[in-house]
Amino acid sequence: MTLTKYFEIGKINFINSFAYTFDLLASSVFVALILFIFVSLWKVVFGGQIMIEGFTISMMLWYLVMTESIVTAQGHVVEEIGEEIKSGQIANYLNKPYNYIFYKYASNIGNGVFRFFLTFLVASIVVLIFLGGITIPLISIIPVLITVFLAITLHFAMMALLGVFAFWFEDAKSMHFIYQKIVFTIGGMLLPLEIFPFWLERISAVLPFSYVAYHPAKLFVNFSFSSFFSVLVFQIIWIAVISLFIFLVFRVCVKKVSVNGG
Amino acid sequence: MVVNHLRVHWEYLKVALSTAMEYKINFIIQVLAMVFNDVVWIIFWLIFFNRFQNVGGWVLGDMLMLYAIITLSYGLSSVFFGNRNRIAEIVNQGKLDFYLALPKNVLFHVLISRSSFYGLGDVVFGIILAFIVLSLASLSLFLILVLASTSILLSVAILSGSLAFFFGNAEATSRNIFMGTLSLASYPLSVYQGVTKFILLTIIPAGFISGVPVELLKSFNAQWFWLTIGFVVLIFSIATFVFYRGLKKYESGNLMYVRT
Amino acid sequence: MTSIITVKNLKKVYKTHTRKEGLSNAIKSLFNRKYEYKQALKGISFEIEEGEIVGFIGPNGAGKSTTIKALSGFLYPTSGEVVSLGFTPWKDRVDYVANLGVVLGQKAQLWWDLPAIDTFYLSKDVYGIKESTFKSRLNFMVKLLDLEKVMHTPVRDMSLGERMKCKLVAALLHNPKLVLLDEPSIGLDVIAKDKFRDFIKLVNKKYKTTFIITTHDMQEIERLCKKIIIINNGQIVYDGLLKDIKKKYLSNKFIDVKLETKGEKFKLRYCKVVEQNEYEIKIEVNTTKIKVKEVINSLLSNYDVADILISDPPIETIIQQIFRSKDGKV
Numbered sequence: 001m002t003l004t005k006y007f008e009i010g011k012i013n014f015i016n017s018f019a020y021t022f023d024l025l026a027s028s029v030f031v032a033l034i035l036f037i038f039v040s041l042w043k044v045v046f047g048g049q050i051m052i053e054g055f056t057i058s059m060m061l062w063y064l065v066m067t068e069s070i071v072t073a074q075g076h077v078v079e080e081i082g083e084e085i086k087s088g089q090i091a092n093y094l095n096k097p098y099n100y101i102f103y104k105y106a107s108n109i110g111n112g113v114f115r116f117f118l119t120f121l122v123a124s125i126v127v128l129i130f131l132g133g134i135t136i137p138l139i140s141i142i143p144v145l146i147t148v149f150l151a152i153t154l155h156f157a158m159m160a161l162l163g164v165f166a167f168w169f170e171d172a173k174s175m176h177f178i179y180q181k182i183v184f185t186i187g188g189m190l191l192p193l194e195i196f197p198f199w200l201e202r203i204s205a206v207l208p209f210s211y212v213a214y215h216p217a218k219l220f221v222n223f224s225f226s227s228f229f230s231v232l233v234f235q236i237i238w239i240a241v242i243s244l245f246i247f248l249v250f251r252v253c254v255k256k257v258s259v260n261g262g
Numbered sequence: 263m264v265v266n267h268l269r270v271h272w273e274y275l276k277v278a279l280s281t282a283m284e285y286k287i288n289f290i291i292q293v294l295a296m297v298f299n300d301v302v303w304i305i306f307w308l309i310f311f312n313r314f315q316n317v318g319g320w321v322l323g324d325m326l327m328l329y330a331i332i333t334l335s336y337g338l339s340s341v342f343f344g345n346r347n348r349i350a351e352i353v354n355q356g357k358l359d360f361y362l363a364l365p366k367n368v369l370f371h372v373l374i375s376r377s378s379f380y381g382l383g384d385v386v387f388g389i390i391l392a393f394i395v396l397s398l399a400s401l402s403l404f405l406i407l408v409l410a411s412t413s414i415l416l417s418v419a420i421l422s423g424s425l426a427f428f429f430g431n432a433e434a435t436s437r438n439i440f441m442g443t444l445s446l447a448s449y450p451l452s453v454y455q456g457v458t459k460f461i462l463l464t465i466i467p468a469g470f471i472s473g474v475p476v477e478l479l480k481s482f483n484a485q486w487f488w489l490t491i492g493f494v495v496l497i498f499s500i501a502t503f504v505f506y507r508g509l510k511k512y513e514s515g516n517l518m519y520v521r522t
Numbered sequence: 523m524t525s526i527i528t529v530k531n532l533k534k535v536y537k538t539h540t541r542k543e544g545l546s547n548a549i550k551s552l553f554n555r556k557y558e559y560k561q562a563l564k565g566i567s568f569e570i571e572e573g574e575i576v577g578f579i580g581p582n583g584a585g586k587s588t589t590i591k592a593l594s595g596f597l598y599p600t601s602g603e604v605v606s607l608g609f610t611p612w613k614d615r616v617d618y619v620a621n622l623g624v625v626l627g628q629k630a631q632l633w634w635d636l637p638a639i640d641t642f643y644l645s646k647d648v649y650g651i652k653e654s655t656f657k658s659r660l661n662f663m664v665k666l667l668d669l670e671k672v673m674h675t676p677v678r679d680m681s682l683g684e685r686m687k688c689k690l691v692a693a694l695l696h697n698p699k700l701v702l703l704d705e706p707s708i709g710l711d712v713i714a715k716d717k718f719r720d721f722i723k724l725v726n727k728k729y730k731t732t733f734i735i736t737t738h739d740m741q742e743i744e745r746l747c748k749k750i751i752i753i754n755n756g757q758i759v760y761d762g763l764l765k766d767i768k769k770k771y772l773s774n775k776f777i778d779v780k781l782e783t784k785g786e787k788f789k790l791r792y793c794k795v796v797e798q799n800e801y802e803i804k805i806e807v808n809t810t811k812i813k814v815k816e817v818i819n820s821l822l823s824n825y826d827v828a829d830i831l832i833s834d835p836p837i838e839t840i841i842q843q844i845f846r847s848k849d850g851k852v
Contacts, residue, residue, distance in 0.1 A: 174295040181302040365620035
């Protein structure tokens with residue numbers, strides 16, 4: 001199997017996403033607002049303190065820059081897939097020479113990477129203006145980008161799974177909404193898990209949601225190769241497990257769709 | 263006149279409720295999603311205050327109070343003025359003609375002619391929160407402040423929606439202004455300082471939606487109370503003025519954008 | 523007869539600005555706007571009397587909908603005067619529209635997810651109609667339009683015709699003195715159109731309701747309207763009785779002849795053979811030059827005639843003729 005065709009699909013979508021500049025601009029203005037609020041919030045909370053749970057104030061906010069950028073990178077995957085499966089539109093994809101989920105992934109990852117960088121840029125500007133920069137080791141950039149890429153992939157995989165489930169549960173929009181809120185909290189998007197009570201921290205740290213937000217962002221502000229490898233391994237494991245689920249559930253779906261005649 | 267408008271409002275609510283019943287399952291899911299959202303935020307603040315106890319003088323109880331006010335005013339405005347976030351769309355798509363053809367106050371009629379009953383989830387949630395954190399003595403003050411907060415929220419929606427009169431396609435922008443204001447209002451007022459705080463008490467009235475009411479419930483201050491009431495009157499007048507200014511423009515038929 | 527609407531020298535100039543697609547152009551246009559002025563109405567005047575059904579005709583962009591909007595109270599004209607039902611529509615909007623019914627052809631005026639009956643009940647409260655009046659009017663219309671069953675199904679499940687009927691009911695429930703119908707029968711099938719027209723005629727007769735109808739459908743005009751107003755380029759080019767315009771412009775008549783036995787080729791001065799085959803002849807006669815009687819006499823003496831039908835050309839032809847004549851003036 002050649003990966004080139006998926007790469008091409010991704011590239012086209014990367015370029016296409018420039019077309020939605022206005023929509024993107026609106027969503028990044030929103031991210032800027034949230035960051036502004038959190039700069040204010042953390043300034044008050046830190047007060048004179050240098051460090052809270054191993055985070056300085058700038059680590060805390062650059063952590064948020066990273067989580068926000070990753071989480072907003074994926075658009076409406078759940079709704080999109082849910083709609084296509086429910087309406088039987090996937091029948092059109094099934095006879096194409098590529099796998100439907102891979103196709104969706106390829107078309108979303110291009111978009112996702114673009115959105116990631118855009119959000120990151122906007123969020124960084126806000127934090128730079130209202131707080132200041134952060135120094136990170138040069139050597140960490142490539143490994144962090146790798147985990148970010150895997151995080152966006154895992155994010156996609158979980159949303160795709162929900163999208164496939166929308167075949168049975170009516171409201172894909174509400175499911176997306178609920179998933180989003182889970183990532184907000186126990187995924188560690190808004191608060192690093194260290195702030196949580198100990199028991200919740202432990203549970204959240206092993207669940208896949210924190211491999212979308214918390215772990216890569218923590219790695220970004222506090223890099224070490226040992227944690228990089230452990231994050232990498234767990235991200236790959238979760239991606240594999242969730243992909244397996246997707247394919248199992250998807251097979252049942254496709255059967256039903258073809259029985260119904262698409 | 264007023265009685266007649268209220269009657270019409272009541273009829274619209276009945277109609278909207280029967281629409282909601284047409285799609286029972288969707289309705290229930292949406293209500294639950296709203297409640298889930300509120301619960302998640304409460305969990306967020308439980309975690310937060312469990313670790314930090316105090317944010318610039320605000321404690322967990324204050325935050326719960328803030329959520330009681332904000333979910334109630336958001337929920338009430340969705341249920342009773344369900345078109346509040348669709349003004350831009352209605353203007354932009356020329357749907358105002360429908361309202362202009364009917365013998366009622368246009369702005370009022372636009373706002374009430376739809377009702378988002380899933381806002382009931384927020385209302386119920388807000389009431390439960392209020393029961394937990396509120397003392398009986400401050401109930402009347404609480405109710406007044408919720409009404410004030412609802413009116414400000416509504417005014418922000420009218421103002422942002424009226425942008426469509428002047429800039430054409432403003433649906434996304436108008437929605438973002440509303441949601442942005444709401445987001446700013448969802449954090450303790452004590453985190454904002456200096457210029458930011460001034461802005462939040464003037465141009466972007468997020469402070470008056472939630473922060474000031476909470477402060478008033480903590481310790482009553484006649485001056486701030488009347489300032490809040492005065493602000494409600496002011497912003498609501500401005501919002502109505504801007505809407506009718508825009509309506510004049512709409513009626514002059516100059517809204518058409520010729521796109522090439 | 524008293525006039526119910528008086529329009530004097532009504533003018534409307536639209537000011538629009540052009541903008542190219544795209545964000546950068548949108549920003550540019552914020553600073554440097556190019557305005558375009560479009561004269562939609564160049565000073566029109568007309569009167570309409572109570573109980574009339576008036577057809578409002580003109581090509582797209584002629585100023586039809588601008589006039590209708592000004593009459594509905596949706597639109598501030600640039601200058602001029604309108605007195606309708608004793609009100610200036612755009613000044614006394616609320617009081618005025620209480621006596622007005624408006625049906626906008628393609629726009630939603632019903633609640634999509636609800637049975638139409640719910641919309642009717644809403645109308646009752648919006649217009650403050652008394653329960654007893656409401657009931658009797660509703661019954662009257664529902665019976666006439668065959669809506670007894672349909673009005674209990676959600677609007678989204680109705681056919682186009684049923685929806686139009688329901689819109690009409692909603693617009694007539696408060697017994698308006700004046701009803702404006704904008705392209706009411708667009709998309710309806712022939713039977714639905716017929717029912718719709720009969721209904722309007724009946725309401726007009728029974729309640730003396732005045733109707734103004736804009737339409738592209740000339741058959742509709744012929745069936746419903748005694749009086750027509752033709753508008754072109756923002757100016758009224760004809761205002762008068764339908765039959766007068768026919769008389770004036772109908773210098774031609776069509777004669778269709780069916781023959782018992784085969785006939786020879788027909789030939790007569792001032793007559794044009796449109797079509798002829800073995801048993802049928804179709805002739806266009808210029809009636810200013812020759813009497814129809816003469817033509818028929820000639821036909822009867824030369825052929826074994828089975829049937830003769832004399833007809834006017836369709837109104838479309840007349841209207842086209844008017845628009846094509848210089849300046850569009852009549």
